[in-house]
Amino acid sequence: MTVSELLERGLRRNREALPADPAPDCTDAEGNAARFAVTLAGDRVGPIGFRATTCATLIAYCEWLAETVPDQRVSLAAALTPRDLIDAVPGVPPLKRERAVLAVAAFRAALVSLAPPAEPT
16 A cells, blocks of 8 residues: 555544544654554454544554554554554655654554553552
């Protein structure tokens, strides 16, 4: 998938109703922000929504996650890295590839927010 294809679909998804309550925003030093709303279906990731600032690369990376991760085991989804996004979405200028770090951080924050609280010992 190209950045422009992902951006086009991501702009639509960015305005759709979220499938769950979103995790808190993750931000970077440049003021970009992203947050995901993730659902679970047993041990697999269910539908995903997101909200992201208007950076085309960030929206494309978030859309790639929203399209690719559903139906994966949670453990595999949690193991995704920024390098996985960079490799999966060709054509991103080197200066914009840092957005993959923000997208993955926001996605992982959403997964963590779904985890049940630890039992006190």
